[in-house]
Amino acid sequence: MTSPVRTERHGDILVIISDSPPVNALGAAVRDGLEAGVKEGVADASIAAMVLRCDGRTFFAGADITEFGKPPKGASLHEAIDMMDASPKPIVAAIHGTALGGGCEVALACHYRVAVPSAKLGLPEVKLGLLPGAGGTQRLPRVVGVKAALEMIAIGDPIPAQKAADVGLVDKVVGEGSLEADAIAFAREIAAARPIPRVRDKAAAPDPDAVEAFRKANGRKMRGFDAPEACIACVVAASEKPFEEGMTFEREQFMKLMTGTQSAAQRHIFFAERQAAKIDDVDPKTPLRPINRVGVIGAGTMGGGISMNFLSAGIAVTIVEMQQEALDRGTGVMRKNYEASAAKGRIKPDAPEKAMGLLKPTLNLDDLADCDLIIEAVYENMDVKKDIFTKLDAIAKPGAILASNTSYLDIDAIATVTKRPEDVVGMHFFSPANVMKLLEVVRGEKTAKDVLATVMDLAKKIRKVAVVAGVCHGFIGNRMLAPRQLEANKLLMEGATPQQIDKVHTDFGMPMGPFQMADLAGVDIGWHRDPSRIESIRDALAAEGRWGQKKGAGFYDYDEKRNPTPSPRVAEIIEDFRSRSNMQKREITDQEIVERTLYPMVNEGALILEEGKAQRASDIDVVWIYGYGWPVYRGGPMFWAQTEGLPKVVAGLEKHGFKVAQSLKTAADTGGSFK
Numbered sequence: 001m002t003s004p005v006r007t008e009r010h011g012d013i014l015v016i017i018s019d020s021p022p023v024n025a026l027g028a029a030v031r032d033g034l035e036a037g038v039k040e041g042v043a044d045a046s047i048a049a050m051v052l053r054c055d056g057r058t059f060f061a062g063a064d065i066t067e068f069g070k071p072p073k074g075a076s077l078h079e080a081i082d083m084m085d086a087s088p089k090p091i092v093a094a095i096h097g098t099a100l101g102g103g104c105e106v107a108l109a110c111h112y113r114v115a116v117p118s119a120k121l122g123l124p125e126v127k128l129g130l131l132p133g134a135g136g137t138q139r140l141p142r143v144v145g146v147k148a149a150l151e152m153i154a155i156g157d158p159i160p161a162q163k164a165a166d167v168g169l170v171d172k173v174v175g176e177g178s179l180e181a182d183a184i185a186f187a188r189e190i191a192a193a194r195p196i197p198r199v200r201d202k203a204a205a206p207d208p209d210a211v212e213a214f215r216k217a218n219g220r221k222m223r224g225f226d227a228p229e230a231c232i233a234c235v236v237a238a239s240e241k242p243f244e245e246g247m248t249f250e251r252e253q254f255m256k257l258m259t260g261t262q263s264a265a266q267r268h269i270f271f272a273e274r275q276a277a278k279i280d281d282v283d284p285k286t287p288l289r290p291i292n293r294v295g296v297i298g299a300g301t302m303g304g305g306i307s308m309n310f311l312s313a314g315i316a317v318t319i320v321e322m323q324q325e326a327l328d329r330g331t332g333v334m335r336k337n338y339e340a341s342a343a344k345g346r347i348k349p350d351a352p353e354k355a356m357g358l359l360k361p362t363l364n365l366d367d368l369a370d371c372d373l374i375i376e377a378v379y380e381n382m383d384v385k386k387d388i389f390t391k392l393d394a395i396a397k398p399g400a401i402l403a404s405n406t407s408y409l410d411i412d413a414i415a416t417v418t419k420r421p422e423d424v425v426g427m428h429f430f431s432p433a434n435v436m437k438l439l440e441v442v443r444g445e446k447t448a449k450d451v452l453a454t455v456m457d458l459a460k461k462i463r464k465v466a467v468v469a470g471v472c473h474g475f476i477g478n479r480m481l482a483p484r485q486l487e488a489n490k491l492l493m494e495g496a497t498p499q500q501i502d503k504v505h506t507d508f509g510m511p512m513g514p515f516q517m518a519d520l521a522g523v524d525i526g527w528h529r530d531p532s533r534i535e536s537i538r539d540a541l542a543a544e545g546r547w548g549q550k551k552g553a554g555f556y557d558y559d560e561k562r563n564p565t566p567s568p569r570v571a572e573i574i575e576d577f578r579s580r581s582n583m584q585k586r587e588i589t590d591q592e593i594v595e596r597t598l599y600p601m602v603n604e605g606a607l608i609l610e611e612g613k614a615q616r617a618s619d620i621d622v623v624w625i626y627g628y629g630w631p632v633y634r635g636g637p638m639f640w641a642q643t644e645g646l647p648k649v650v651a652g653l654e655k656h657g658f659k660v661a662q663s664l665k666t667a668a669d670t671g672g673s674f675k
């Protein structure tokens, strides 16, 4: 097999080049090639210095994650890196694309770093539940100091080349189109400089204040995760221990994380997210329909949020409302949202004007005639949606994609009112639509393959994570939410409190529990609006005007800052409803809440898979991570069920009288996993 690493001589400079698509991950063959390249440069008396660069779209994007958990092969990354570090001739890392993880660690072990302006450098291992395990935690603080290293290692966001130069991580920012030539020239300049600068020889000053401030600023974000604390401990070690001791400490911490379930879950999600973009029976080379202008019907919270996604990506939007006042209100909210983001420095100062400049507000549905994609985002009512799609069929140009943002309704039924059901698709955004990453793409019976391919591609452009779902009530996410909510309500009747049930969910790592969610969304949603008809605790709350956060009262009482406290009135309502239903109150354990609210979600997920409404179990996990805030360190409900043990899940479901999905039973009985 030919090596992915080759060398080229440019006078007294040896250029070592890796060419391992797609991202030059540091797999066994690349590591072996690097060792061979450096050996060649060291052994050859005519070589004064070396340049290390990559072909393709990026410098090394990290260790090869697919090798994790498998028996080691070839030179280890440590060995390759140690060899570079120890080279008696200087090595210059020439960086383009993204030098991430092990790639950034390779660059840190080189003696100099040059980068093009568009390059980014970072140590994102924490996002995989890991820490930089090839010396990154020990070398980076020695270069950029404890404070900057904490940000890069324990948060994991990469930094652009210029910022890297400002903090000393990059020695020189070179020409965008002349990386190799500039790196060779730089190598010639430093070839004779002695001593060769080695990061390991530097010291990082201890900075306990920075550590404390970092913990304080990021505590919430890091809650529940193991990796960030281990990252912090390693950065502190870099400032307190000699290099080799720090390396030993880093290794121990890395192995602990690597063998734990959190990292397995986070790595699962890394691949699951990328897998979700693939549709089994749709060729990735399917020609796409051009999307230059998007139409959005409805300028409410949802329509406005949806429009912002496209505007932010530079795609023109025509937004339609029925009344001028509603249109003005909707576009006003969008402008305010943009301005708030600009004020916080999240977007450039001129971004609000740019985005709003691409928006065409109108009261006339006929103005959608030039749109390539039209998304209907009005309220959930089949008759209303059918009426809109009938009109759209007459207005939209041939080939335009007609999408509904429905969260429950039957896309096939909506498609029947058009003469082009192949152009109809569901695009289910999650609220707030400009923030939440998930997009459920609902594939109707007749949806054309190129429509699906186009929508999946567009999702990437607007930075959403798209998952394909089949037509069923609530699709993937909301369908699985339903049994959870049902059981949570039953548990209230049996003796649990809203706060106990919610706490089990937040302790699990969810951003909120079922009743906090109900209060946020609105207790009155789906209410029959007849105060005399009290058929559930929820009806009783709605009848009293306890509609949730917006009314200052729901399952909880709220102060003016929307801080919740348990409500004595709600306790009374529950007590009253319980006694009228002739039910006995009993003690409910937290474990029972887990078994009755989370296990049924897994069961529903298994049914969704059986019915072919999701392509794969990992797609369901992606839905829950990006649509509902399921803790990524638990890998989504289907992955979590496997860490919990499928036989245990089945036994729990059976104990509480649930009908267990056949595929779940089979997987549990055969020691298998979800496919």
Ligand code: 3H9
Pocket (backbone or CB within 6 Å): 022, 023, 025, 058, 061, 062, 063, 064, 065, 066, 077, 098, 100, 101, 102, 103, 105, 124, 125, 128, 130, 131, 132, 133, 134, 136, 271, 274, 275
């Ligand atoms: C590490 O380095 C540990 C060390 O500290 C210590 C070791 C001892 N390995 O994302 P894309 C695949 S941990 C294997 O769609 P983009 C990816 O699955 C690593 N495969 O492209 C996909 O495959 P497919 C630290 C990888 O342009 C294809 O490449 N590094 C790896 O949108 C294209 O990826 C990271 O965490 C990998 N490391 O984004 C960086 N990376 O086509 C992880 C990617 O079959 N990578 N693949 O679906 C990324 O963040 C993005 O992939 C990157 C490109 C920004 C590089």
